[in-house]
Amino acid sequence: MGLLVPRDFLETRIVSKLVLLVLIGVLVYVVYRSANRIGQRDVPAQPKSAEDMVRCVHCGVNLPRSEAVLSKGAFFCGDEHRRLHQS
Numbered sequence: 001m002g003l004l005v006p007r008d009f010l011e012t013r014i015v016s017k018l019v020l021l022v023l024i025g026v027l028v029y030v031v032y033r034s035a036n037r038i039g040q041r042d043v044p045a046q047p048k049s050a051e052d053m054v055r056c057v058h059c060g061v062n063l064p065r066s067e068a069v070l071s072k073g074a075f076f077c078g079d080e081h082r083r084l085h086q087s
């Protein structure tokens with residue numbers, strides 16, 4: 001009977017180590033999961049248009065440079081305002 005005590009003690013130590021290993025495993029898994037989630041959140045948003053905005057000198061509306069009408073160094077929102085401004 002006296003020998004059973006150390007064996008139980010040893011088994012308890014082994015079970016404790018297993019529980020500790022499982023806990024470490026769970027902890028690593030949780031940290032890995034949250035790190036992954038942060039990585040997904042870091043995905044860049046839709047690229048912001050780098051196109052310049054220009055202002056129609058006739059009516060003052062802002063519009064992308066590619067859609068503006070350039071005449072004699074001045075931008076217009078359309079051909080109509082270019083003609084109105086120059087007349």
Ligand SMILES: [Zn+2]
Binds near residue numbers: 057058059061076
């Ligand atoms: Zn205009």
